Amino acid sequence: MRLDVVTIFPEYLEPLNVSLVGKARSRGQLDVHVHDLRTWTYDRHSTVDDTPYGGGPGMVMKTDPWGEALDTVLADGYETGSHAPALIVPTPSGRPFTQELAVHLSERPWLLFTPARYEGIDRRVIDEYATRMDVYEVSIGDYVLAGGEAAVLVVTEAVARLLPGVLGNAESHRDDSFAPGAMAGLLEGPVYTKPPHWRGREIPDVLLSGHHGRIARWRRDEALKRTTTHRPDLIEGADPAGFDKKDREMLSILGWEPDPAGKPYGRFWRRTPGVEE
Secondary structure, three states: EEEEEEEHHHHHHHHOOOOOHHHHHHHOOOOEEEHHHHHHHHOOOOEEEEOOOOOOOOOOOOOOHHHHHHHHHHHHHHOOOOOOOOEEEEEEEEEEOOOOHHHHHHHEEEEEOOOOOOOOHHHHHHHOOOOOOOEEEEEEEOOOOOHHHHHHHHHHHHHHHOOOOOOOOOOOOOOOOOOOOOOOOOOOOOOOOOOEOOOOOOHHHHHHHOOOHHHHHHHHHHHHHHHHHHHHHHHHHOOOHHHHHHHHHHHHOOEEOOOOOOOOOOEEEEHHHHHHH
């Protein structure tokens, strides 16, 4: 995968040289290029922003530096054999970045990031490049940062760990929270390692039993418990068809039942009467 980032703070992307992403780069699995947007400015102050039309506080990033930067980066990528670029625009007004989207992006050969500052990039830039490639406006959460570089790091790490050969064990992400398949829409439960006794706290007996079926059921139940506690919204919107008989029994114990009247409203489950939040 080729990955390009255009930013006014190239030093912010230094973490791309460490951990799994750094190792993937050194092995040639991830080809990363970080570009300074100010390279494409021509005044003595290297200006990349201006006041917004219509008034209001803050500044807006200008069209010309971004247009020249993206044209140059795209031309270089095509010359070196890259193809099918996708533009990733980190923004709090974008679609939520999910594990499902990470999986989708991990199948793309080339990602081009445009982390903005100030009030964002002049909209015409995004609209222009949407005529040339797929554009993904993504948000990593319901909050606002000073810039999009942190979001680039988040998205890159989530995507890079899914590339073949990046993780030491290819099965490591199978049981992750939100992983496609059995864990879709669920949070992963608690995990344990040696020693078996620590400060008076024990390992759950089932994990020492060697009974793989019981262990799998315990992990599934723990995932359901954690999800109902921390993300009840995920249970509320989960399709009942995605749960087997044992899942339904556990959800009933936890105070949930299918809501026959909820489906038209995007809701499938509801808390049973009398169960505390």
